[in-house]
Amino acid sequence: MSHPLMKVFTSTLCTTLHTPQYEFLSGAQTHYYESPERLEAILQYLTSNPDSFEIMEHVEDFGYEPIKRVHKQDFLEYLKTAYEEWIKEGGHPNGVLPATIPHFKLARLGKLRPSNILAKSGEFCFDLSAVITKDTFKAAWNAAQVTLTATKDLVRISDEFEKSVAAGTVSRENPPGLYALVRPPGHHAQSDVCGGYCFMNNVAIATQWLIDQPDLKGKDGGPKKIAILDIDFHHGNGTQEIFYTVSNPLYTSLHSNEDYPYFSGSDLEKGEGEGLGFNINIPLPHTTTDDDYVETLEKLIKDHVIPYQADYIIVSLGVDTFKDDPIAGFLVTSEGYPRIGNAIRKIGLPTLFVQEGGYCIEKLGINVGGILKGYLGKA
Numbered sequence: 001m002s003h004p005l006m007k008v009f010t011s012t013l014c015t016t017l018h019t020p021q022y023e024f025l026s027g028a029q030t031h032y033y034e035s036p037e038r039l040e041a042i043l044q045y046l047t048s049n050p051d052s053f054e055i056m057e058h059v060e061d062f063g064y065e066p067i068k069r070v071h072k073q074d075f076l077e078y079l080k081t082a083y084e085e086w087i088k089e090g091g092h093p094n095g096v097l098p099a100t101i102p103h104f105k106l107a108r109l110g111k112l113r114p115s116n117i118l119a120k121s122g123e124f125c126f127d128l129s130a131v132i133t134k135d136t137f138k139a140a141w142n143a144a145q146v147t148l149t150a151t152k153d154l155v156r157i158s159d160e161f162e163k164s165v166a167a168g169t170v171s172r173e174n175p176p177g178l179y180a181l182v183r184p185p186g187h188h189a190q191s192d193v194c195g196g197y198c199f200m201n202n203v204a205i206a207t208q209w210l211i212d213q214p215d216l217k218g219k220d221g222g223p224k225k226i227a228i229l230d231i232d233f234h235h236g237n238g239t240q241e242i243f244y245t246v247s248n249p250l251y252t253s254l255h256s257n258e259d260y261p262y263f264s265g266s267d268l269e270k271g272e273g274e275g276l277g278f279n280i281n282i283p284l285p286h287t288t289t290d291d292d293y294v295e296t297l298e299k300l301i302k303d304h305v306i307p308y309q310a311d312y313i314i315v316s317l318g319v320d321t322f323k324d325d326p327i328a329g330f331l332v333t334s335e336g337y338p339r340i341g342n343a344i345r346k347i348g349l350p351t352l353f354v355q356e357g358g359y360c361i362e363k364l365g366i367n368v369g370g371i372l373k374g375y376l377g378k379a
């Protein structure tokens with residue numbers, strides 16, 4: 001039996017407010033690819049499939065605490081005040097963009113931390129894609145709150161699932177799932193630096209919140225264990241950095257071995273201290289096909305995710321692996337995505353999908369929908 005409906009958590013408070021007019025790619029000024037139209041396209045597909053998806057436009061306010069557990073206070077303060085300061089100092093109204101970034105060779109010369117906005121824009125951002133506009137903080141904040149709202153429901157449906165499995169009314173092969181349709185995305189946002197279109201790390205905030213709930217006990221009596229599957233085309237440097245020294249969650253990522261963010265994502269990055277062995281990077285070539293991708297994902301699940309014995313799966317869901325993605329892409333086709341969702345379903349654990357990248361607007365709906373329907377056992 002497959003699950004009849006997947007709940008989709010979203011809100012225009014996150015999807016529509018952050019609208020930089022342009023960015024720079026390969027030296028050229030282009031339109032901003034990480035746009036509200038992306039999520040409109042996905043939402044349109046999901047609403048036209050009411051037999052599979054139920055849209056929940058409801059945001060619970062979890063406040064600052066869960067965000068502060070992942071991001072540093074001075075960084076959050078910067079995100080909140082940057083645009084106003086930027087305009088006051090004569091910055092361009094498109095939004096805050098750094099002019100000088102403390103490259104590691106420059107940074108090792110000294111310890112200066114000037115407080116003016118031009119210096120801070122470099123200190124807290126690692127590239128030219130994370131443009132801060134008037135409402136970026138509000139959008140990122142609400143993306144985190146929507147993701148937390150979905151996470152709270154994950155706990156509820158997971159409890160129901162376990163009871164139903166115990167009663168023999170539901171099979172473990174059909175775990176329940178939820179989807180947080182949010183932007184800005186999160187997996188490139190580190191504890192105190194934004195970049196890669198990301199400002200707050202939604203997946204990391206949700207994961208830490210689950211670990212922090214005192215009433216949620218895992219199989220060994222400790223906190224619940226979470227395995228993160230990052231299937232965006234790009235390496236999730238932010239999620240890796242945030243959890244690099246801890247053994248919960250397990251962070252796993254399939255991503256391009258020769259693309260953005262270039263300086264992270266090697267399979268030699270395995271975690272440190274208590275976290276050693278709990279960071280699994282699997283870099284793949286641009287020539288990766290549907291078969292290659294699904295085979296690698298299934299092996300990752302068998303070798304690392306299943307043995308970890310997690311309580312929940314959180315998926316950083318990017319479909320910029322698509323063959324026609326305008327700024328990224330393996331050779332993955334629309335037929336490949338249901339197979340990816342199916343592989344994740346077979347883990348047999350309640351799963352929260354959180355939207356990350358994917359820029360081929362015409363195919364975003366069918367590709368994201370393909371993963372989710374594959375998970376539901378409907379594709």
Ligand SMILES: [Zn+2]
Binds near residue numbers: 232320
């Ligand atoms: Zn990406």
